[in-house]
Amino acid sequence: MRLLSIFTFASAALWAAAEVKHGTIGYGINMYHPWCCTACSDVLSSLFLNCTTFDDMSHEGHGMKKRMAGMEGPMGTTSPECYASSDVWLETFSYCVKSHCDAEGVSEDKQEKCWQLKAAGGLAVPTLKESQPPNPPTEEVADDAEWLNSTMLANEASWTSDRGTIMEFEKSEQDHVMFSIIIMSLAVGIPVLAGLWLMVSASRQSTLFHSIRSYFSLPALFGWRHSQPLRWDIGYVPNRALSSVLAVYILLNIVFNCVRFRSVQPSTWFATRDAEIAAYVGNRAGVLSFANMALAILFSARNNPLLYFSGWSQNTFLALHRWAARIAILQAIVHSIIYTADYALYMDENTLADEAKKPYWWWGIIGTTAMGLMAGASILPLRKWAYEVFLVVHIVLAIVSLVGCWYHIDIRYEKNWGYEVWLYLAFAFWAYDRLVRLAKLVFYSFLGGTSHGQVEAVPGTDNIISLKLYPARCWRAVPGQHTFVYFPSLGRFWENHPFTITGWGIDRLSVGSSNSSIVETSSAEEKHSDKGTTVTTTAIRQPLHIDSFYVRFLFRAHGGTTAKLYRALANHSPPTVLSEGPYGGHSPVTRSLLKHAEHVVIITGGIGITFAAAYVQQFAEERKHGAIGKEVVPKCQRMMLAWSVRERGLLEYARRELLPTATGAGRAEVEYRFWVTGGSPHAEPKANSGVFETDGQRMDIAATLGSALVKRKKTLVMVCGPGSMADDVRREVVRCSKQGYDVELSEESFTW
Template sequence: MRSLVGIVVLLLVQGACGQTGSGIIGFGISLYEDLCCQACHDSLSSLFLTCTAFSNETGANTMPSMGGMAGMPEMGTSMGTTSPECYASNTPWLQTMAYCIQQKCNAHGYPADKQTECFKRQAVNGASTPSLRDSLPIVAPVIELAANAMWLNVTSLVNKDIYFSNYGTAGEFARSEYLHTKYSVALYILVIGTIAIGGLLAQLAVTFPSIQKKLQERSFWPKLRQHVFLPSLIGSRRLEPLPGQTGYMPRRTLSVFIVVYVILNVIFSAVGYGSFQPNVNFKSKGFELCEYIGNRTGTLSLVNASIAILFAGRNNLLIAWTGWSQTTFITLHRWAARVATLQALVHSIVYTLAYWQPGYSGAAAYAAKAMEPFYWWGIIATMCFCLATGFSVLPIRISFYETFLALHVILAVLALVACWYHLVPHFGYAFGYQTWLYICFAYWGFERVSRVARVAFYNRLGGSKAVVEAIPNSKVMQLTVYPDVSWEFGPGQHTFLYIPGMGKFWENHPFSIAGWKGGKRTATSVFDEDARPGSKDANKEYPAVTVVRSTAAEYEERASIIFLIQAHGGATERLRRRLVWSPSPSVELPVYTEGPYAGHRARLQPLCEAETVLCIVGGIGITGVLGLIQQYANMARTDGESVARSRGVLCKTRRFILAWSSRDSSVIDHVRWRFLDDAPGFECAFWCTEGIGSETAPKDDRGYEGYATTTGIHLGRMNIGVVIKSCLDKNSRTTVMVCGPGRMADEATKHVVNCVRDGFPVDLIEESFAW
């Protein structure tokens, strides 16, 4: 599957490169490289020649009289058209251009061979004859064209003031455009390069664990972890929303990265501007600067939009490379999108203010410009950027997630389409602006193609069969999927499920894999069928447990994946209602899966070095650690030096502890019966806040050891700090894995930081989802 994804990436990149043709300015496109030659052409191209054709209102071709070099056509409505054949055969034009190019370009040190090419391109529209050498006048001209000249009927010297204005105007514009590209490429290299370097360090830690071990033994490393890598930016709140649901406070290292990223964008948007006057393109310095600022912020906005699209994808290859969670990349996605939106706003604002600069008529000039299609497409693009960002605030994401997601995709696609029609019909492909759009299309297309490819690879037509069952007295359901195509299951994995029977075939949601079983019954399965009631273990008492069994006997021998799903709203609530209305205790339905995500070695590396693993779990977060329990149980059944142990992420673990707090005692009982009772070798303790409330429940100050030998469920709220400290040992490495609500994760992080300060060798892994 990874090979297939790699091929898709290469095809998309190749397609993007093929479409861009010349690249971007400074990287494939040279803007005004022949500046001296361009200035000669621009200084002379507006002049009429003796072979220029004119047409009046009736369409009749006429030749007006010429009153010298400054003569003008005698018909106010006549427009002159000079054909390529006219230019290639008109002696005054050829000799004046040739002499100007030779004199001016020699003065600027422009090579003779490039002068020849420039003459061919600018003077004779690419014709092979006449050449620069053939067109040079025998006698150097001595008459300089007047500044207000309209005709070129004798070989002349170009007007030096007009040449100076054209040369300076084009030169300053080219310098500005080159800076736009340099800053854009620099931003890309710094952002993606920094992340890639972080991924390289993570891969080195996986490949050469001895390096990581030596680093951990250094005295400065705990200080870095205590003050830089683990804590939030301010205080201890990070995964718990800020007051008023204004957002989340990223971890300190991520916050520093974001701050540097924003500062770089501010700097790149604000520096390096110049002005040239008198300017032949702009009537005032103010309009000229607005043009440069608008182009810079517009280009950077597209660059940041492409970065935002890359970070939004769940098939983003950087996730596997770095071991960072998708939540981290979604955070970066939001900030990249916000910066892109602000730059799009600045782009629109400065181009609006430009028409109120001296020399322009304000509202009238702006209204006339806004009538052009490319301009109002730009307005639409900016509006879509703003709406997509505005509708992404946390309260909307939490309360109307599915609506937000659909609207977000629609606005993003519309914004990219509007950018295309804003750029390409107006600028064509000469400046390479569309290249940044191709990159956006490539990232977006790769993500969509990857999802379709995954669904096609891991499913057959009609989808995989699944059975959903209710866990009594709770809003949690157990979904067992019998995949048509099996894959290599492992801890820490999740997948995205499509349930067409719920009405919206395009909707998909992530669910952690709580357990799995191979194609045949083996002793390594945690949820062994022998543990069902009626077996030798059926005399165990679980007061809140009701037996839930698949009614389809043909599934018993097939590979299966188990999910625990808590109904919130939308698709999960529709699934729960369908189960409630069903006359049967279980419902069979088809599902499609995208196969495994996450579970990368770089992400789980702290587990590989841990002798003790402590899982702090809250509520439905139990699904994030059951895979680890299954792997640990499988290893406990085998020889300690077996191949299975050497390859697992828990290869050095000698003690595995589960501390789980939940509001639903029925869910705890169900998980104990279905997943835990047949899992040897691990320790567990349970807290329940049912009927009390997780916020008002009293904390139990006993540590884990107070429950280690009991099998009951204890009322009250887990004291996370006491539990963590009671499981630590300064002589062995411990990894704390927290999977639960944001407040629980933040509290666990705070206590881990304190333990690092106190000298305990402890690592932290957070398995969390932030809206």
């Protein structure tokens, strides 16, 4: 499926490239170059010819001219046929092009191409050389001239002003594209380079790598709060490495919106320097906003290829997604404000009112407004309070904003200048992610059979559910994977929830004539009876026995779909269970960390055992079966699981169903340390065969790590638990790293 994902991503990129057709300004699209030729066309085409027709009606059409802004009088239309038949026009225009472009060193081919395009609106005309006047003109068009009645020289002052205007405008447009490409390249390249760095640093020991890890890549930006939200839920603080990436990203967007603007005055387009610079800044903000919008969609994608190459977590990319979206929204607002002010302050008093009536203007307002509402509806308190509502509103507003942006530029520019390229990328990223989701759902839930599940309540716990999923197709399960599970029979069939894979194995299913499948034996986990209520969903009429691959999840029912699932379990109502198959697992970066670790310490709290149990199972299976060359942790000599859990029922269930038996000394040592915080504080600690258990006390993280770390032994510390626990572990790992221990940290956390 990873190959399918990459193929789909490549197909989406190729689709975007095909839709682009001509590229963007400066990268496939030429606006006015050669400027010498375009300036000749601009200054001469405003003159009337003897074949020009006049109409007192004010309407728009091809070739419509008005001599000067603000003058009363008829409108003149000079048709392409008129230009093509006028010797005066052809001689004057051809001489202007030839004389000015030769002086600038423009090739004859480029001169001829521009000449054929602009001489008569694309109609067939003699070549540039054939159209030259027999004698060079000597008289220059006057500043106030309205008619061209004889072959003349173009007004040099007007030509110089127009050439400077169009040259600077096109250069500015090229800069818009160049800076957008730089932003996108860095946003994609930095995660890949970071992944390479992590792979190299995990496999080598050096003072430089150790110092960078201790003071840069591991610590929080300030203090120790990283996985916990700030006060009043205003957001999360990234670590120093991610903060640096975000700082560079934000700073570049600010700088790129403020540099390489040059003014040419007098200008044929802008009355003042302020009006000219305002237009350039507004256009820059608009193009950068589109580029950042595409990045925001890529970073939010569930199937983002950068997740694999960088080794960064989904939470990291969601942080990048939020910042890319914020910048895109701010740039869209800047674009809107500047253009509104430009029309109001620097143009005719009726210009703003006239522009505001046009469809492109209104679509721009709709797109910008939707983006602003999306930012307001994405605050952390709302995400925590009603995540499903937030998600629906978020998607709807994102669609509205993209549609608004599309019609804003499509109506205004009709795909002439390539502004739609960035939106094509956004559409491609979104379509790619959704198509891969659908393909994986069909592949793992329907092809080769039908996905089904076995659900039970974990006895002695507060609303904890165990779900065994039997997908239609088997996959290679590894620790750290998660999947997205659908329960369509519970209503809102489109909703799906991410669950960490706790364990996996093969069950021998005995399927009778009833609608329930009963587990007889398991080849991967030791099975014991319990008092949980079992509900299944397989519907097979003929009796048979099958070996069926399964993955197991543990989760606590809170609200929404999980609460409905718990109620369905109580009512013995079998839910339909579908899955998108595996996500996450071992990227090259994660594999490198595990490959070189000699000791692994897993610290977890509460339901975080879902993450830890899979690693313990993998470690035990590797030592039992000796999968030479395929080990996830080939150098690991000792694995310690430290688990703080409130409910003893969950602990007993995990020891019975999830965790292999602890071992003593030796190469395959597995050690468990349990803290049952809901137990009696007066109970004596118990230690037996690699298991240390304490009741009524909290885990001392510093002491736990201190007992596990050994100098000159590479240790990987993994943590999955509440934000406060994760931050405490990060603090202690940083402290130990500064003391000279060779220790790495891998954090598995969920943030809203």
